[in-house]
Amino acid sequence: MNAIGREDVQHARDAVxxxxxxxxxxxxxxxxxxxMILDTPLEQQPGVQQAATDLRDAWLALQRTRIFSPxxxxxxxxxxxxxARITPSSALMAVVPAHHLWVDANFKETQLxxxxxxxxxxxxxxxxxxxxxxxxxxxxxxMGTGSAFSLLPAQNSTGNWIKVVQRLPVRIELDxxxxxxxxxxxxxxxLVKVDTANVEGKVLxxxxxxxxxxxxxxxxxxxxxxxxLIDTIIRANAE
Numbered sequence: 001m002n003a004i005g006r007e008d009v010q011h012a013r014d015a016v017x018x019x020x021x022x023x024x025x026x027x028x029x030x031x032x033x034x035x036m037i038l039d040t041p042l043e044q045q046p047g048v049q050q051a052a053t054d055l056r057d058a059w060l061a062l063q064r065t066r067i068f069s070p071x072x073x074x075x076x077x078x079x080x081x082x083x084a085r086i087t088p089s090s091a092l093m094a095v096v097p098a099h100h101l102w103v104d105a106n107f108k109e110t111q112l113x114x115x116x117x118x119x120x121x122x123x124x125x126x127x128x129x130x131x132x133x134x135x136x137x138x139x140x141x142x143m144g145t146g147s148a149f150s151l152l153p154a155q156n157s158t159g160n161w162i163k164v165v166q167r168l169p170v171r172i173e174l175d176x177x178x179x180x181x182x183x184x185x186x187x188x189x190x191l192v193k194v195d196t197a198n199v200e201g202k203v204l205x206x207x208x209x210x211x212x213x214x215x216x217x218x219x220x221x222x223x224x225x226x227x228x229l230i231d232t233i234i235r236a237n238a239e
Contacts, residue, residue: 043234052230059226070216073097076186096186100213101179103136105192106167115141115194116201121172124191125184132182135175138194140205142169170194 042048078093080086103123107115115138123134145166172192174184 042238043231048234052234055230055233056223056226059229060221063221067092068218069095070218071095071097071214072099097214098183099176099179101174101184102139103172103174103184103190103192104169105172105190105194107170107192107194109145109166109168112141112168112170114196114199115170116196116199116203117141117205118201119198120195122193122195123172123174126189126191127185128182132178134178134182136172138170139173140171141203142171144168 043052073095076094076096080090080092086092105121105123117138117140119138121136121138123136124130125132125134145168147166170192
């Protein structure tokens with residue numbers, strides 16, 4: 001006579017009940033998925049859209065493995081070598097722009113009384129000497145001296161204070177054609193002279209800059225290739 005224990009029977013019944021519950025859940029999930037995709041084009045179904053998003057993200061990650069400079073210029077202080085592993089925060093090199101350079105001339109505060117925006121300026125750099133005289137104009141005055149924005153600015157309220165003439169940066173815009181013929185480098189010493197005869201200009205600009213100093217589309221990617229690839233995959237699976 002074949003016999004099984006009561007405990008084994010109870011375990012079998014519990015297994016059957018669990019299997020029926022799982023089957024009911026699967027049926028409900030099937031009905032929900034069917035209702036979701038009913039009369040929905042293949043390319044608009046949630047699963048397909050999620051897969052398309054994953055493919056697009058992977059394509060973007062691949063394209064971003066190539067690093068482009070945002071401006072035309074010259075490489076300086078390169079710290080990366082072939083085969084080196086880098087992270088998003090790694091400093092690879094410095095790129096010195098080839099165009100739209102300017103000179104920050106540190107004038108004494110006693111020399112700024114008649115200085116105005118737009119006044120003509122001549123600049124002589126030690127690298128070329130007096131043979132090359134750059135023509136430019138004053139385009140802006142800083143809002144503070146170099147010492148005021150230093151890491152530890154001086155506090156002159158102790159009573160033991162000696163007056164020191166401060167210097168204020170004045171931005172000089174140079175002629176682009178002269179810069180192309182005689183390019184400058186960062187940190188060079190220059191002799192700057194400002195013609196302050198005409199004082200009709202403004203000390204500070206009253207209008208915001210209408211265009212950015214630099215503008216680049218190096219980080220803008222054309223998504224047309226990956227969108228075409230996604231459409232091709234969807235059409236191939238729809239047949």
